[in-house]
Amino acid sequence: MAEQEFEPAVALVxxxxGRMRACTIGGRSVLVCHTKEGxxxxxxxxxxxxxxxEEGRLRGHKLECPLHGAVxxxxxxxxxxxxxxxxxxVHRLRVHDGQVEVALDxxxxxQCAEY
Ligand code: FES
Structure with a gap:
């Protein structure tokens, strides 16, 4: 399978x-999380x-869904x-020139569709 390209997601700054940011990569909704571990x-x-x-909570490395509470x-x-x-x-990620870049798995x- 072809190697996926890294695409800019969010500026690291x-x-x-402790925060997270949603972005769209290749039409897919992706969440970038910055934990103590990276x-x-x-x-x-x-x-x-x-x-x-993104409407849920990030606590450490645990992400809680806002709808029914899955973690x-x-x-x-x-x-x-x-x-x-x-x-x-989980998608691959790198930091390049202060920009977080993501390559989709x-x-x-x-993804689950909205209905
Ligand atoms: S636990 Fe996430 S939608 Fe139900």
Whole structure:
């Protein structure tokens, strides 16, 4: 499969530790999280139903969905607490010239649609 391109997501200066920022990369809604352990890029749409995770809470490396309270680990996308069972897709990330850039996981399934 072709290597995914890195695309600019957010300026690092706009993303202090403990914060998260949603962005659209290649038509996909992605959430960049800055934790004590570093930067992480995951899908911004919950795998349980349609909810934008940017409206939830980031505590350490745990991201809580605003709709039904599922909790994900932003480091690897694991679902730590239901009702979500599927992990969040995790995307590659790098910092280049003060810009956080994201390369989508080519194996990520389609995002849950809004309905
Ligand atoms: S939509 Fe996220 S837990 Fe239900």
């Amino acid at each position: 706009d993303l202090p530790q 930067l992480h890029a995951v899908d911004n749409i919950c795998t349980h139903a349609y909810a934008r995770l 994900f680990d932003v480091r690897d996308g694991r679902a730590l607490k239901g009702p979500a069972a599927e992990p969040l897709p 080519p194996a990520a399934p389609p």
